[in-house]
Amino acid sequence: MEHYHITGLSLVAIEKGKISRTDQFGVLEASTDKNIDEHSIFNACSISKFLTSMLVMKLVEQGIVDLDEDVNKKLVSWKVPNNQFTKHKKVTLRNLLSHQSGIVDPEGSFMPIESFKETPSMVEILQGKTPYCPNSTEVTYEPESEFHYSDAGFCLIQLLIEDITQKPFSHLMDTFIFKPLSMTNSTFSTSLSTLNMDTFACGHDRNGALIPGKYSIYPSLAACGIWTTPSDLTKLLLDVMNAFKGQSKIGLTTKLVRELFRSQGCKEWTGLGVFLDGTDEKLEFSSLGWGVGFQCMLVAYPYLEQGLVMMTNTDTGMHQMKGIMGEIYHSLY
Numbered sequence: 001m002e003h004y005h006i007t008g009l010s011l012v013a014i015e016k017g018k019i020s021r022t023d024q025f026g027v028l029e030a031s032t033d034k035n036i037d038e039h040s041i042f043n044a045c046s047i048s049k050f051l052t053s054m055l056v057m058k059l060v061e062q063g064i065v066d067l068d069e070d071v072n073k074k075l076v077s078w079k080v081p082n083n084q085f086t087k088h089k090k091v092t093l094r095n096l097l098s099h100q101s102g103i104v105d106p107e108g109s110f111m112p113i114e115s116f117k118e119t120p121s122m123v124e125i126l127q128g129k130t131p132y133c134p135n136s137t138e139v140t141y142e143p144e145s146e147f148h149y150s151d152a153g154f155c156l157i158q159l160l161i162e163d164i165t166q167k168p169f170s171h172l173m174d175t176f177i178f179k180p181l182s183m184t185n186s187t188f189s190t191s192l193s194t195l196n197m198d199t200f201a202c203g204h205d206r207n208g209a210l211i212p213g214k215y216s217i218y219p220s221l222a223a224c225g226i227w228t229t230p231s232d233l234t235k236l237l238l239d240v241m242n243a244f245k246g247q248s249k250i251g252l253t254t255k256l257v258r259e260l261f262r263s264q265g266c267k268e269w270t271g272l273g274v275f276l277d278g279t280d281e282k283l284e285f286s287s288l289g290w291g292v293g294f295q296c297m298l299v300a301y302p303y304l305e306q307g308l309v310m311m312t313n314t315d316t317g318m319h320q321m322k323g324i325m326g327e328i329y330h331s332l333y
Contacts, residue, residue, distance in 0.1 A: 001026060004324045005208040008036040008201055008313045012230040013332065017241055017305035019234060028313070029202040030210055041185055041200045041227050042311040043216050044296045045289030048188070048226040049154055051177060053097050053273025054236065056157065057256045058176045064164060067094040067259075067272075071156065076163040078123045080156070081138050089143040093160070096153040097272040098264035100146065102139035103153045109133040110151040110223070112216040112292050119190045119219045122159040126152065132219060144265045151223040158222035169221050180250045181235045186228040188221040200227065201313035203293015208314065211293040224291060230309040237300050237307045244302055261285050261302065288320055297325045299333075308332060 001009060008026035012019055028034040059065045065074070070090035072079045080091050085102050095101035110133060113119065120130040128136035137152045158169050165172060170188040178186050189195065192215055203211040218224040239248050243257040260272045261283060269276050274285040281303045289296035293313065297320045300307035308329065316323045 001324065004314075004316050005204075005206060006312050006314045006316070006324055007204045007208055008040070009310070009324070010036050010038075010040055010042070010230050010312075011308065011310040011328065012234045014234060014237060014241075014300070014305065014307035017238065022231070028200070029214070030204055030208055036201070038231055039185055039199050039229060041187075041229055042296060042313055043201075043203065043289070043291060043294040044226045044228050044233070044311060045216075045218070045224045045291035045294055046151075047228075047233070047287045047289040047296055047298055048222060048224050049097075049273045050287035050298065051173065051226055051236070052154060052157060052222040053260060053271075054240075054250070054252070055161070055173055055176055056093060056097065057252060057260060057272070058250060059161065059165075059172075061251070061253060061256050065093060065161065067097075068092050071096070071160050074164050075160055078126050078159060081136075083139060085139045085142045091139060091143055091156075093157065094264065094272070095143045096150075096157050098147075098267070098270045099149050099153060100144050100265040100267070100270070101150065101153050101156075102141040102143045102145070102148075103137055103150050103156070104140050104148045105150050105152050106133060106135040109135075110218070110220065113190075113219055122155050122162070122220070125155050125220065126159065147265075147267045147270060151220055154223035155220045158220065161222075177236070177250060181232075181239055183228070183232040183235055186226065186232045188225045189227070190217055190219055190221070190225065192217060192227070201294075201311075203291075204314045205293065206315060206317035211315075216292040216294060218291070224289070230311050233298055233309045234307070237298070237309070240300070241302050241305050241307075257302075290315070290320070295320055295323075295325070297329070299329065306333075 013021040
């Protein structure tokens, strides 16, 4: 940790479908004695996309959404502009979850917001009316023809879910995911100022210095809004593993959980909201979180019932696999 200037690190490992190791090191905030513990909450950034995919599959199971339907059929507050690229193929939830919708994020977009006071709506973001995403969202490649990692695509997923259900994304996540799994240290919120921040880790840069404002707040909850702990994410991983045996607490069927980890579209390594490696029993899926002041990593082998969740309150400036998380990963697998 000293070598990589890591301020705080928390991890949980799974073996044979059970927690085999839990470790915490360092502090919530540099130059303090606030030690990281099992209840310390980190910004998991884009690991949000994995949770969003789990919520979508639950809504699919209930018949509320359809993975392969044109999203414009159910969108109300804003619609994907039709153009030459959507003439033959329409944008679907499956496209969006696998980053193959043809939507490309503008350069420099989707950074944290500066203030708690005014959180832009999904419609404003998609219309390009905010500094958060300065250009309007549109399809610039035919859906399924190319892979482009897209936060805007997950803004669209959030809007679709909220338009259909007429309920806030955070409420749906609480109802369908957090409460059934007792994920009591997890929140999708842009109003951290209303929460007790005593257990929240502060973000740090590659030199170990505190980031301005201490916390990174992203208005797109579905893309990067989750604050959570490795222990809570482990509950979700274990439920995924149990779903293969028909024992999911959130009620996800074996058929739908397998769909999450099936190669999608034009890239064999892309699942729904996750990335894939290996095949058959050795299938590995992963989700990475990397934002201002934080880096996290979730990896699991659902058939082998093995997994690892690591969270740090430091942005090292290098890919997770090239830093301390990569070293921990390689020490286990």
